[in-house]
Amino acid sequence: MSIPFASEKHVAIAAVRRACALTDSVFNKLVKNETLTKDDKSPVTVGDYSAQAVINTILSRAFPHDPIVGEETSSDLRTSSASSLRSRITELANQALGEDLALGEMREWGIGPRQVQTEEELLDAIDRGSYGGGRSGRMWTLDPIDGTKGFLRGGQYAVCLALIIDAQVELGVIGCPNLPVDPSNPNGARGCLFVAVRGQGSQQLTLSGSSPIPLSIPAITPSNLSFLESVESAHSSHSFNSRVSKLLLVQKPPIRMDSQAKYCCLARGEGGAYLRMPTGVGYREKIWDHAPGSLLVTEAGGTITDSRGELLDFGLGRDLGENFGVIAAGKDVHDDVLAAIKQAKLEEHE
Ligand SMILES: Nc1ncnc2c1ncn2[C@@H]1O[C@H](COP(=O)(O)O)[C@@H](OP(=O)(O)O)[C@H]1O
Numbered sequence: 001m002s003i004p005f006a007s008e009k010h011v012a013i014a015a016v017r018r019a020c021a022l023t024d025s026v027f028n029k030l031v032k033n034e035t036l037t038k039d040d041k042s043p044v045t046v047g048d049y050s051a052q053a054v055i056n057t058i059l060s061r062a063f064p065h066d067p068i069v070g071e072e073t074s075s076d077l078r079t080s081s082a083s084s085l086r087s088r089i090t091e092l093a094n095q096a097l098g099e100d101l102a103l104g105e106m107r108e109w110g111i112g113p114r115q116v117q118t119e120e121e122l123l124d125a126i127d128r129g130s131y132g133g134g135r136s137g138r139m140w141t142l143d144p145i146d147g148t149k150g151f152l153r154g155g156q157y158a159v160c161l162a163l164i165i166d167a168q169v170e171l172g173v174i175g176c177p178n179l180p181v182d183p184s185n186p187n188g189a190r191g192c193l194f195v196a197v198r199g200q201g202s203q204q205l206t207l208s209g210s211s212p213i214p215l216s217i218p219a220i221t222p223s224n225l226s227f228l229e230s231v232e233s234a235h236s237s238h239s240f241n242s243r244v245s246k247l248l249l250v251q252k253p254p255i256r257m258d259s260q261a262k263y264c265c266l267a268r269g270e271g272g273a274y275l276r277m278p279t280g281v282g283y284r285e286k287i288w289d290h291a292p293g294s295l296l297v298t299e300a301g302g303t304i305t306d307s308r309g310e311l312l313d314f315g316l317g318r319d320l321g322e323n324f325g326v327i328a329a330g331k332d333v334h335d336d337v338l339a340a341i342k343q344a345k346l347e348e349h350e
């Protein structure tokens, strides 16, 4: 019998690897007019657009019937003033798609030398990510650059892809071009790839292609935690986390990092808990910001819920629904963290 999701895993790894090579090459050459501001005031770069074009091109060749819930759309690129952005995206995407085939990759996926997509085909590929999501069926969710602000700062960012079937995450692949391969050697080699398949565990590889290392979250006592949290205080409440850490007698300072690299670090034993509490009312978390990371954590033996202890629901559409935060931690400390959050919320209302 074949291993479940083996071909999806191969395709997803190839797509994320190629997109990471692209974003990595973009960073050093990014110029000011290659970044736009979206309607919600968040930044998007030629890197985000071309990475989504590359991954969607590969997915639609390999699995033509699978819909994709992707973060970006091409509408801002179709205006007359965006012609140089369009050319740059076309150049970058074709470069990434046209790289030589690596072991296990297939020309049928639209990759390899002399595979050329037109500008129009690439814009259409970006828009194949416009699916609305939902409770039933098979779909991919893609964040071509998660942590765009981190990417622009030269910090952490992640290329994130997940396969969801009937609202359950079955496969998650996350590429982190700037993440040190060995956490005990922060100045050593960078470029990690994380892969999780439901029921098959979580693994770390390198983007350059090393053999997989299985991941598991080690046991930790609450006072030894060091909370993983966003760099951006507008994305999750730093002050709430600091109150929770006081209640748990946490000694170590938080580890601030952009993107789902936080889930990756948690899965390989760093920090012990990731807290993402809402900063105000109204913002709804997006499924592409959590789908692959959540599977990586649970397959490494951890637990992920909202701050009330409810499981995240990936079947509500493009968003996760009303925002009660996201709490990921090792199994043994997750309850303690939830109890401290409950206490901190009570104190907040006193
Ligand atoms: N007010 C808000 N609250 C929570 N998350 C937000 C937010 N505004 C934007 N985000 C999300 O935060 C993500 C980055 O997370 P982090 O802070 O962990 O690096 C962004 O992903 P993108 O960078 O892909 O747009 C974006 O989707």
Ligand SMILES: [Mg+2]
Pocket: 042, 043, 044, 071, 148
């Ligand atoms: Mg964004």
Ligand SMILES: [Mg+2]
Pocket: 143, 145, 146, 147, 288, 289
């Ligand atoms: Mg994101």
Ligand SMILES: [Mg+2]
Pocket: 048, 071, 143, 144, 145, 146, 147, 148
């Ligand atoms: Mg993004």
